[in-house]
Amino acid sequence: MIQIAPSILSANFAKIEDAAKIAEEAGADLLHIDIMDGHFVPNLTFGPQLVAALKKITSLPLDVHLMVENPRFFIPLFHEAGADMISIHLEASTHLHKDITLIKEFNKKAGVALNPATPIHLMHDILKELDFILLMTVNPGWGGQEFIESCHSKISQLKNWIQGQKLQIPIEIDGGVKLENMEELIMDGTEILVAGSSIFGEKNPRETIQKMKEIVKKFEKS
Numbered sequence: 001m002i003q004i005a006p007s008i009l010s011a012n013f014a015k016i017e018d019a020a021k022i023a024e025e026a027g028a029d030l031l032h033i034d035i036m037d038g039h040f041v042p043n044l045t046f047g048p049q050l051v052a053a054l055k056k057i058t059s060l061p062l063d064v065h066l067m068v069e070n071p072r073f074f075i076p077l078f079h080e081a082g083a084d085m086i087s088i089h090l091e092a093s094t095h096l097h098k099d100i101t102l103i104k105e106f107n108k109k110a111g112v113a114l115n116p117a118t119p120i121h122l123m124h125d126i127l128k129e130l131d132f133i134l135l136m137t138v139n140p141g142w143g144g145q146e147f148i149e150s151c152h153s154k155i156s157q158l159k160n161w162i163q164g165q166k167l168q169i170p171i172e173i174d175g176g177v178k179l180e181n182m183e184e185l186i187m188d189g190t191e192i193l194v195a196g197s198s199i200f201g202e203k204n205p206r207e208t209i210q211k212m213k214e215i216v217k218k219f220e221k222s
């Protein structure tokens with residue numbers, strides 16, 4: 001199942017409720033929420049209070065992407081706030097197995113996120129534990145950056161590895177996703193497409209989500 005996850009990082013922060021409602025009404029599958037701590041990445045965004053507020057106004061599953069140092073400290077806070085999926089960066093977690101286990105103990109979907117230059121083989125000893133894998137296709141920190149083209153082969157290599165292990169772990173792609181490159185990303189093996197600026201930076205976010213869903217439908221029919 002291929003899913004569209006609009007990222008509210010590119011929404012008007014004074015109107016986040018509107019953005020969440022537009023995403024839901026237009027048929028998005030998830031709502032992607034980027035948590036940045038000003039340390040792991042230079043930017044600073046939202047805390048658990050925003051996640052808790054969104055939980056009250058949308059029925060979309062909340063996909064919380066933690067771009068933070070010391071993710072173990074934050075996992076319980078975002079669990080309590082109502083996150084449905086929590087991804088932590090491999091580069092930021094000293095005890096990755098312990099942190100992934102903690103997310104799963106909270107009955108949340110647990111994902112590992114990788115920066116563009118982090119090799120996929122570093123997930124070797126954790127792969128089977130994962131509910132999803134987030135590959136960054138820009139350097140984390142900001143929306144609106146260009147997709148790093150060399151990531152296409154990384155996605156297909158990861159897809160082959162997962163299939164070779166007879167596992168079913170969706171690959172989530174984050175950064176530079178737009179209508180124009182979606183099809184190629186799906187063919188590479190992407191199942192969750194995060195899109196920020198290509199949705200909320202456009203004049204008509206609703207229409208863009210609907211167009212994305214149309215593209216997804218083509219693949220689901222074939």
Ligand code: DX5
Nearest residue numbers: 007140141143144176196197
């Ligand atoms: C970047 C964030 C992304 C961001 C993507 O660090 O993790 O989720 O919202 O933005 P776009 O889609 O504009 O590249």
Ligand code: ZN
Nearest residue numbers: 034065174194
């Ligand atoms: Zn993200």
